[in-house]
Structures are given as C-alpha cells and as structure tokens.
Amino acid sequence: MAAPRSESAGPSSGASPAEYEALCSYLRQRTGLSFGENKRYYVERRVVERMGAVGARDFTAYLDLLRRQTSGEELQLLVNLMTVNETYFFREKYQFDCLVNSALDEVVRGRKPGDRIRVWSAGCSTGEEPYSIAIMLLEFWKRVDEFEIEVRASDIDSRALARAREGIYEERSLQFLPPHLITKYFAQVAPGRWQIIDELRESIDFSHVNLMDANGMARFHDLDVIFCRNLLIYFDDLGRREAASAFYDALAPGGFVFLGHSESMSRMSSLYLPRRFPEAIVYQKPRSDADAG
Amino acid sequence: MGLIKAGSKDKGAEAPPPAGDPLEALETGDASARRRAAQALAARPEVLCARLTREPDPGVREAILTALVRGGSPEAAACLLPFLEGEDVSLRNAAIEALQQMPPDSVMPHLDTLLAHEDSDVRIFTVQLVAKLPHPERLDRLVAVMEREPHVNVCLAAVEGVVELGRLEALPALDRLKARFPDDPVVAFTVEAAHRRVGQD
Numbered sequence: 001m002a003a004p005r006s007e008s009a010g011p012s013s014g015a016s017p018a019e020y021e022a023l024c025s026y027l028r029q030r031t032g033l034s035f036g037e038n039k040r041y042y043v044e045r046r047v048v049e050r051m052g053a054v055g056a057r058d059f060t061a062y063l064d065l066l067r068r069q070t071s072g073e074e075l076q077l078l079v080n081l082m083t084v085n086e087t088y089f090f091r092e093k094y095q096f097d098c099l100v101n102s103a104l105d106e107v108v109r110g111r112k113p114g115d116r117i118r119v120w121s122a123g124c125s126t127g128e129e130p131y132s133i134a135i136m137l138l139e140f141w142k143r144v145d146e147f148e149i150e151v152r153a154s155d156i157d158s159r160a161l162a163r164a165r166e167g168i169y170e171e172r173s174l175q176f177l178p179p180h181l182i183t184k185y186f187a188q189v190a191p192g193r194w195q196i197i198d199e200l201r202e203s204i205d206f207s208h209v210n211l212m213d214a215n216g217m218a219r220f221h222d223l224d225v226i227f228c229r230n231l232l233i234y235f236d237d238l239g240r241r242e243a244a245s246a247f248y249d250a251l252a253p254g255g256f257v258f259l260g261h262s263e264s265m266s267r268m269s270s271l272y273l274p275r276r277f278p279e280a281i282v283y284q285k286p287r288s289d290a291d292a293g
Numbered sequence: 294m295g296l297i298k299a300g301s302k303d304k305g306a307e308a309p310p311p312a313g314d315p316l317e318a319l320e321t322g323d324a325s326a327r328r329r330a331a332q333a334l335a336a337r338p339e340v341l342c343a344r345l346t347r348e349p350d351p352g353v354r355e356a357i358l359t360a361l362v363r364g365g366s367p368e369a370a371a372c373l374l375p376f377l378e379g380e381d382v383s384l385r386n387a388a389i390e391a392l393q394q395m396p397p398d399s400v401m402p403h404l405d406t407l408l409a410h411e412d413s414d415v416r417i418f419t420v421q422l423v424a425k426l427p428h429p430e431r432l433d434r435l436v437a438v439m440e441r442e443p444h445v446n447v448c449l450a451a452v453e454g455v456v457e458l459g460r461l462e463a464l465p466a467l468d469r470l471k472a473r474f475p476d477d478p479v480v481a482f483t484v485e486a487a488h489r490r491v492g493q494d
Binding site for chain 1: 295296297298325328329332351352355356359362363383387393394
C-alpha cells in the first residue's frame, strides 16, 4: 500500500477543525492510517467525492454514515480513495536477495523436507511484491523444492487487491525484471501489458486484511517471514506499535520481518532482534526468552 | 513441492484458541495467552498495570503497554506513572515511551506530583516526558522548572527540552536560569549553547 500524495489545494467538505480531527481519529482507529492537518486537502478532496457519491448533505452526515454503517462499505470505499498504489517488480531487490541467500536458510534450520514455510506480504498493493517474492523463491532459493512454501498477500485496499489477483501490469512495472523472467512468468495480453501466468497467480493467497482488526489478524499465525515495506510510515506511533505487536503474534519464534529501507523496527518495538545479514538488516522475533535478553 | 496455496491441508497451522476470560488468562503460564488477554483488557488499566509489575515476559509487557496506550485514558496514564519511580530500567523506559504516545491531555495533568518528587532522578525523567508531550502547556511547564527547580541537573533537562522546542520566548527564562546558578560553568555553557540553537532556529 502506498502513501497519500501531496496536493496543494482541494475542495472543502465544510468540516470544522474538530470534525476533521474526528474523521482522522476515526480513520486512525479503524485502519491505522494517520492523516494530520498537513494532509487536509488530500483528505478533503476524497471526502467531498464520497459525500457527492452517497448524497451526504454535509460533513457531519457523512461522518455519521461512516460511523454507523455496520457493513463498513463506505469506509472501504473511502479507504480505497485514500491509498495510492505505485510499486514495481523487484523493488528494493536487495531484500529479496537477503530472503533467498540468508534468512530462509536460517528459517529452515532443523526443519524436515516437506515442512511448510509461510511468507506474508502485508500491504501488497497491486501484487508486485508477493509475485516478486514467489519468483525469487522459484528462481534463486536453492532449497525451494525441499519445502512447501505458502505465500500470502493482503492489503486494505480492495481495488488494489482485485488488480493483484488479476495480475496484469504495464511495462513500467516490469522494468527491473530480466527479460528471461518476463518470458517465463508473464504472458503478453496486449501491447505493453503483461499478465502473470495462471500457475503463479493461483499460488498466491490474496486476502483483504486491516492490520488494526484483531479478528482478521488472527488468521495469520506461525509465519516465518513478513514483508511490510513502506506501509507503516503512514501510521502514527500507536499504529506502528500495534502493527509491530500484531506481527509479533503472527510470527513463529525466529521469524523475520522485512521493513522498507527507511523504516526501523527499533522505533516501533523493543521485541525484535535486529539481524544484520550481508544483504540487509532484518528484524527477528526471538526464538526464546534467552534470545530476547 | 515449492509454492503451495495457503489453506492447503496443514495440520501445523491451527489458529490459537480463544483466550476465555481475559482476567484469568492474564494470570496463566502461557505467554501467548497473556498477550491476548492484555490486548482484550485495554479498558482495565489498573488490572494491566498490576500485572505489569510482576510480568517477566518482554512480549507480554509490550502487549500490556500497547493496550494501555490504545486505551489512552487519564486512568491508564495514572497507572503507568509510578513506573517512573521504579528500579527496573527497561520497564521505566518502556513506561516513559508509552506515556509519550498517549493523548497528552491524559498525561500532563498528572505530572505535577512527579515534578515535585523527592528523587531528582524521577524529576529528570518527568521533565524529559513533559518535553516530549505535544501539549499547549509544555513550554510553560519547562520554563517553570527552570525558574523554580532547585536541582541543577533537572533544570538542565528542562533546557534540553526547551532547545528542542526552539521557541524564542523561552530565551529570557534561560538567562534567569543562568543567574540562578552564577557559579556553575555547565549551566553557563548550556544556556549559551541553547541561545545559539534557539536563535538559529
């Protein structure tokens, strides 16, 4: 999932400062996404669009709809507008190199052939990250055939997830993929448009997940690796803290978290051990209390 | 083998069982159950803080502190403040960090008592906490410490906070602090450095 774009002007929803704060507080509580006064134009533009779509007479009525609607449909539609999904295959590839050259070998130490390994791409946006993980595993992890590997992927944006499942990309998204991997894992469906082959698309389990929803998060457990890159930078301190805690519960002992290059777990949680591999720094859930120090 | 769709038959991936009564679960020997119980008890800060005093597991401590931050009530803040007086350094630091992440209105009203604590170290921790709280009274509180606090190290902690705020209106208070400790070269040096920093900002 990606960030709010900066915009310098926009239509007004008529929200008072207190009402705008109430909306931001609601969004933070329900989604973890943190919007401050500096993002007001960005938020207002989208709220006005949704107010028009649902026929809300004023901001108060719209906020009321968000809060009272039990289906959560309007919240989902607003969240879909709030997120931007710009990424590409093999983004920050050194982390994928770290996965296949270092971290996974440690994960499987002591495991038997046929055991399951679970990898989760949290905040997968339009799917480039989980497909990149799958391709890296299949192409570059020497022990890939010894284990059953489960790649799960989730996002809060239902539109982005639909695109991820569809798996159709413009050439720009593929620019860092070697041509032979494009040939192997994609089929050209139109000039400049490529689709992930069915076998690979069907091997990824995409689901709609809100990191702030404890019930939804309960489905994720015994994971060995979590990729959550460039998502938590849009959360506030509490949101990051809660996400780090949720990841801790979802990981098996010794499991790893990969964050974006500008993110640091040490500013979110003291529970993880920073591990410096040749390719990258990764954060590990201690295997035991002794590890935790 | 290779890639397997999630949800394929996999006996090792059972979801954790429901925790039952969180008050009971918070006292069990299973750290995972205690974490889940803590997450469910955000509205019971007194229960969480009582457990925090004797909780040995770092993961459960973190879950308790996160639940207290999420609760964010004045009661939760009040329950956490005594940890500033404790000997357990990691727990004290974790409590300070949690208080910094709570709504400032829940925390600030409780701090007068700690700013008058008999232990100057506790007063220093409290000043550092005040400096991190985005509250409208923050600068006034720090200035009040510089004006009245007898212990020089507590005053210097307040200067640090004022410098981070970078507010020009605090400069006269810095000068008055220097006058209160005329023979202390560290105060003189710190105040001059603070003038340069705040003036530049």
